[in-house]
Amino acid sequence: MSTEFVLGDDFARVLTETTQALVCVLDSEGRILLFNDACERSTGYRREEVIGRDARDIVIPADEAEAFGDVLAYIWRTELSSPQVGHWTAKDGSRRLIAWSNKLMPADGGGRYLVTTGIDLTESAAQTEGALEGDVEAKLVEIARLAQEQRALRRVATLVASEATPERVFTAVSEETARVLEVNASAVFRYEGDDTATVVGRHDRDGVGVFEIGDRILADDNTAIGRARDSGLPARIDNYFDLETEVAKTMRNVGYRSTVAAPIFVAGIPWGAVAIAASETLPDDREARLMGFSELVSLAVASAQAREDLQSSRARIVKAGDEQRRKLERNLHDGAQQRLVSLALTLRLARTKLATAPEGLEPILEGAAEELNKALEELRELARGLHPAALTEQGLASALRALGARLPIEVKVDDLDERLPDHLEATAYYICSEALTNVAKHAHATTARVTFGLEQGALRFEVTDDGRGGADPRAGSGILGLRDRAEAAGGMLFVISPPGKGTLVTATLPLTD
Amino acid sequence: MEIVRDQLLPWLRDSSGYRGLIRLADRVGGKTLVVTLWADEESLQASAEAGNRLTELTMESVGATRLALEQYEATLFDL
Numbered sequence: 001m002s003t004e005f006v007l008g009d010d011f012a013r014v015l016t017e018t019t020q021a022l023v024c025v026l027d028s029e030g031r032i033l034l035f036n037d038a039c040e041r042s043t044g045y046r047r048e049e050v051i052g053r054d055a056r057d058i059v060i061p062a063d064e065a066e067a068f069g070d071v072l073a074y075i076w077r078t079e080l081s082s083p084q085v086g087h088w089t090a091k092d093g094s095r096r097l098i099a100w101s102n103k104l105m106p107a108d109g110g111g112r113y114l115v116t117t118g119i120d121l122t123e124s125a126a127q128t129e130g131a132l133e134g135d136v137e138a139k140l141v142e143i144a145r146l147a148q149e150q151r152a153l154r155r156v157a158t159l160v161a162s163e164a165t166p167e168r169v170f171t172a173v174s175e176e177t178a179r180v181l182e183v184n185a186s187a188v189f190r191y192e193g194d195d196t197a198t199v200v201g202r203h204d205r206d207g208v209g210v211f212e213i214g215d216r217i218l219a220d221d222n223t224a225i226g227r228a229r230d231s232g233l234p235a236r237i238d239n240y241f242d243l244e245t246e247v248a249k250t251m252r253n254v255g256y257r258s259t260v261a262a263p264i265f266v267a268g269i270p271w272g273a274v275a276i277a278a279s280e281t282l283p284d285d286r287e288a289r290l291m292g293f294s295e296l297v298s299l300a301v302a303s304a305q306a307r308e309d310l311q312s313s314r315a316r317i318v319k320a321g322d323e324q325r326r327k328l329e330r331n332l333h334d335g336a337q338q339r340l341v342s343l344a345l346t347l348r349l350a351r352t353k354l355a356t357a358p359e360g361l362e363p364i365l366e367g368a369a370e371e372l373n374k375a376l377e378e379l380r381e382l383a384r385g386l387h388p389a390a391l392t393e394q395g396l397a398s399a400l401r402a403l404g405a406r407l408p409i410e411v412k413v414d415d416l417d418e419r420l421p422d423h424l425e426a427t428a429y430y431i432c433s434e435a436l437t438n439v440a441k442h443a444h445a446t447t448a449r450v451t452f453g454l455e456q457g458a459l460r461f462e463v464t465d466d467g468r469g470g471a472d473p474r475a476g477s478g479i480l481g482l483r484d485r486a487e488a489a490g491g492m493l494f495v496i497s498p499p500g501k502g503t504l505v506t507a508t509l510p511l512t513d
Numbered sequence: 514m515e516i517v518r519d520q521l522l523p524w525l526r527d528s529s530g531y532r533g534l535i536r537l538a539d540r541v542g543g544k545t546l547v548v549t550l551w552a553d554e555e556s557l558q559a560s561a562e563a564g565n566r567l568t569e570l571t572m573e574s575v576g577a578t579r580l581a582l583e584q585y586e587a588t589l590f591d592l
Binding site: 189329330333334337341342344345346348349352 | 517520521522527528529563566567570571573574575576
């Protein structure tokens with residue numbers, strides 16, 4: 001029996017019936033096609049009363065009907081999800097505040113439905129408002145606390161903006177979180193790609209001296225930072241006395257009972273976590289407050305990585321230039337220069353023969369002429385490699401066709417009638433020619449194709465092949481070199497190369513510098 | 514021999530792994546021994562074909578004949 005769980009129609013039905021979330025399906029006209037139990041509970045309407053009716057005639061309040069229509073039209077036009085917070089009117093006339101997310105779903109018989117799911121925020125919104133009633137003293141304390149938190153966040157943000165090293169930001173974040181969240185211990189961790197994490201910043205007001213910077217600790221399911229990594233959400237350990245792990249023992253021994261950790265995302269991937277620890281169980285709001293800090297660490301790490309990427313791409317561009325010159329020198333030395341030396345020797349020999357045996361001169365001169373032809377051909381080839389005359393004279397498509405004709409694979413190049421700025425044609429030519437040369441050398445392909453598109457002030461081109469795919473963008477500098485060129489021209493380049501499915505190199509270059 | 518000095522040597526000096534050339538002449542016996550030194554065997558092999566062709570042309574133009582072309586590993590230096 002298979003243990004694989006298939007999300008079939010039954011699952012969707014059961015989920016829709018049992019979930020606490022509001023699930024409502026609409027057609028393009030805004031008519032209600034599905035209205036689940038949670039919707040009934042929230043509004044007091046029964047589904048027979050609403051199915052088939054325009055949502056604007058029944059649940060959408062009149063003052064939000066126009067906005068609702070705009071959102072509907074936007075989603076249908078762009079096919080993009082568009083999360084919303086809005087009101088529904090319940091049967092008794094009360095207003096419910098609901099946070100919606102939505103997604104278009106293809107219908108069986110063609111066409112599409114809009115699936116929307118919502119969380120009823122009415123109760124929690126009322127609670128928040130209620131919290132601000134009560135006595136003035138408590139309100140002032142709360143405002144002072146918020147102000148302190150904002151100042152701390154701003155100090156860290158200023159540090160991030162000033163391009164301080166990540167290490168300084170990690171230390172500052174540890175200090176500020178400890179101060180603002182009123183704990184004596186806090187730390188920033190970096191995930192190591194396995195089930196461990198390294199301490200990269202810490203604040204230890206008690207001087208307990210555990211988890212020093214550089215220490216690598218286990219971040220499994222029994223730790224808050226491990227849970228934060230796996231769920232992508234803040235996580236906590238309420239009581240280390242309930243756990244028998246090394247980390248729990250260490251924490252207990254230095255007097256800490258609980259921990260809250262918030263994940264740090266960089267480029268959408270959990271990069272690390274900010275965590276605080278205390279001798280008592282930490283209050284409920286600590287997760288949300290810690291997130292403000294973890295988001296700043298995300299920014300600091302992302303911007304430091306971007307700077308590092310820029311630096312290494314500059315270094316690669318310089319190195320690629322040096323290598324290119326060295327290769328050129330080698331090619332000249334081993335090719336044309338050698339032929340010309342040989343020609344000089346041959347002519348010298350011819351002069352000797354002229355005096356002693358002039359009848360043997362013809363083959364010698366024939367040989368000299370041949371050598372000269374080869375030298376010229378090699379020089380032409382080198383010159384074309386530096387900057388093909390066809391590019392200047394006839395444009396990008398023709399130059400690439402001329403290059404393709406010299407490669408051992410079939411190269412199809414789309415027409416491109418427009419002439420573009422010189423630097424742009426040159427960049428596009430080198431990226432395409434490098435990509436085509438790679439195809440000929442490594443891809444085991446028979447055919448490659450180059451297509452162009454001019455759109456929104458940018459030239460977009462693609463080089464595809466029918467080869468074996470599996471090109472690794474990290475291995476070798478070939479693909480990195482292409483990306484460096486595209487990025488140096490203010491553009492972008494991506495390589496998609498699934499094993500066995502050919503390779504696609506796609507680049508977009510802006511038409512203006 | 515100015516052709517060797519002006520054409521062949523400058524080209525040779527730019528070859529990768531080239532480390533020097535010594536010409537020893539036995540004026541009485543009319544024999545010449547030319548030793549070229551290379552960084553490693555790989556460099557020697559890389560230049561072997563071109564070097565051989567150019568040497569033949571040089572010899573032909575000065576009217577000499579090659580008696581032998583041999584390869585050795587340098588195992589002791591005291592220069």
